[in-house]
Amino acid sequence: MSAGDDIIRLTAADLASRLRAGEISSVEATRAHLDRIRDVDGDVHAFLHVNDQALEVAADIDRRRVAGEELGALAGVPLAIKDVLVTTDMPSTSGSRILEGYMSPYDATVVSRSRAAGLVPLGKTNMDEFAMGSSTEHSAYGPTRNPWDLDRIPGGSGGGSAAAVAAFEAPLALGSDTGGSIRQPAHVTGTVGMKPTYGGVSRYGAIALASSLDQVGPVTRTVLDAGLLHDVIGGHDPHDATSLEDVWPSFADAARDGATGDVLRGLRVGVIAELPDSGFQPGVSLRFRAALDAMAAQGAEIVEVSAPHFEYGVAAYYLILPAEASSNLAKFDSVRFGMRVIPHAGATVEEVMAATREAGFGDEVKRRVILGTYALSAGYYDAYYGSAQKVRTLIQSDFDAAFSQVDVLATPSAPTTAFRLGEKLDDPLQMYLNDVTTIPANLAGVPGISIPAGLAPEDGLPVGIQFLAPARQDARLYRVGAAVEALLVEEWGGPLLDRMPLQGGVA
Template sequence: MSDLTRLNAADLASALAAGDVSSVEATRAHLDRISAVDGDVHAFLHVSDHAVAVAEDIDRRRAAGEELGPLAGVPLAIKDVLVTTDMPSTSGSKILEGYMSPYDATVVARSRAAGLVPLGKTNMDEFAMGSSTEHSAYGPTRNPWDLDRIPGGSGGGSAAAVAAFEAPLALGSDTGGSIRQPAHVTGTVGVKPTYGGVSRYGAIALASSLDQVGPVTRTVLDAGLLHDVIGGHDPNDSTSLTDTWPSFADAARDGARGDVLRGLKVGVIKELPDSGFQAGVSASFRASLAAMEAQGAEIVEISAPHFEYGVAAYYLILPAEASSNLAKFDSVRFGLRVTPPGGATVEEVMAATREAGFGDEVKRRIILGTYALSAGYYDAYYGSAQKVRTLIQQDFATAFAAVDVIATPSAPTTAFRIGEKIDDPLQMYLNDVTTIPANLAGVPGISIPSGLAEEDSLPVGIQFLAPVREDARLYRVGAALEALLVDSWGGPLLDRAPVLRQAQATEGVA
């Protein structure tokens, strides 16, 4: 494995700007890494044929003295939920197999304009429906810490690519935790921005009132750098905020070198009992809080009585919106078309196409959502779920009147084994118990590595939530705690991954 693949994005960007390395060298190193390990990890669904050519162009522009962005020349992985003109966009589904979009998603277009080099499209649960990346139509992704375990979902491909040093940066999407929960189980950093802070234009919709695009990285600073590139108002997205945002990279730098924890009020939810969490997850969470408290933070118990209904409300709102959003896959306009033998009506072709093109989890949620929206049931189910959503938003407002951030474990357990929960949808859904409330309320959230669980030596994360539009606060707090923890570990958490250490030793990397 080349040393270049072990550099964080900020360090690689500095080396590129200084002329110590070329974008072509960095890109080829990551493509070689993908060739070497992705047969086992399966983080990518498609690897770009144009990456080296893009890198060559960046090198030419830099040599000509053109002023380039801070991340110019740095490779980037892209979750397959984001459409691209030069690579297939399938959203992990057979119904879109081979689909080529006529336009780029806004975050992809902004990444290209900033000089990032797209490496390829990453694997995901079909239409982002899942918590493990086992529901991809193209096979599961595996966790680089233990290849028998899940990398989280739905964005397990992006998290695994970053954790396995196949890419220094990745784009993900988070509807109920699909950036933060994979970060938790892979030892990476994941950020769900404030709803509307990053454009959803060109993100294949699952639940439009919940979806949010965000960064997947190895450090908080890297996440801030990527967030600065993709964030900001987009007139193509009617839900895009018109705010002027501060630099999130600067916020991360302030957190890493400043005394931001002193006097910080950190809320801990009293209704979130330890009994529902793996012992090692709870222990790591408490140790992180203790480290913050030692630096002057104040740990405050808060009440959020309606959070316990978040999963139930989410799994009515999401399927309802999904059943509407996925109606466009009708065999007529684009995507797969299956014609029954002997000729058929449009309705019969549509039914045959959806039967062949949609997986079991997608069908399950479409049926649930259609039922929840049907006459006679709308008020009892969808309407009631939206009322719970309002109560959760009020819980956040009350909490943030008393504290600066809320802290929770990013997920209840470490990575479970592939196949362990695939036949138990309820247990799978409960993996998002701590992340879902942020999507229901639209508040920003970040997950950073907090250590290894005692019982299985697998990574766990701590999540911080902040008020709407206070994303910069998360970067300051996350970077401050990250600096404390990395110092206590003697280096990045990913350096302790057994599979990665073994590969490093085999390849002779110091």
């Protein structure tokens, strides 16, 4: 194994420690990851754009460190950025042809905070167009592949970020989660994905899909790494009107407490009665129950709770999201920025707009914009969008009732392991149902984390377990997640990604 191979398999926390100690330079770490991208991304296609200034940024971090400047905890560590987050030095396309080559005049807040903390942007990762999808097959630039099996999906919409982290192309990545787009990819790639409390991380500079649901968060290989990145990107942002003004604790410290403390003893873990095992792949249910048994053996109390309106979450979500998307995507009008298609000489603005959207938007985006426009139209608003918002309130009430009985809720992070590329493309409803366990958290604005729970015995692919906590209790998830992670890693004899099979030179 080469020195570069050693570097790319370090956790972000370990890499940061060695950078601080002078054992590795940021240039060496960045070059190792760029080499990895060069070697395997032709197979994985996690990246849409690789930053040609990454080594210069890394060299500057090294100079500042040698000069004795006080740097952030993750200074010099490479970072992948989901292409939904705008950047000044790399194209920002949101996976769509309509924004092909678009250069933003400003950085998203989470990007500017990452730069200020000394992280090194490696590039922009692939995603379903405008974050609409659960497989990254709806990207206008081709699908990303799961490094566990190149014939399978890496989840979506943030499959690029999850695949980059799982394939050791980046130790850290930024993602966005509207209905599970961080947590579901984590589930199918054996990584960690955290959706913070709504408003806990700025959405400024995140190309909007559904503004009341979108949330930016970390994608990593360990819970501690997620906490370290969350500490960098979180906190109040005056540019974001929905940003909470809370003073947040250190999530990295919470993860450290969870990994070393007796967090599970006496912890009340809720299991939702309305999510029966019969609706999940057998291996997913098996690993979920095994993780609960391991927690119970450490003193956790497993409690069945009722959330009767969760079963309506997918239906409500797929009315609220398209409605908000139809409004947010109206800005792509061929006039202000992005693609412009002129169908014929003397075309009117309306004709240019129609031709541009026809050429620039993919089928899934068109489907959801049409659905959302219909749901908001006169005569249908109350029947569809208004009713969906009432269901949303009922789901929030279900969470309130459940959290009066338990400290966290636990569910499988998704119903199945990674399905094959193309398997569900012709059946949008089956694709939508893949988010059944993750959607309620977005509707209620509560935080959720997915951590690896093992491999499904029938196909040897990763399975995740999701924990949910009350709003603003993100630190609780880091403590519980780190405790369960430590418990399971000890049981496996090492990190789950160490068991990733060789696939086209990826592992």
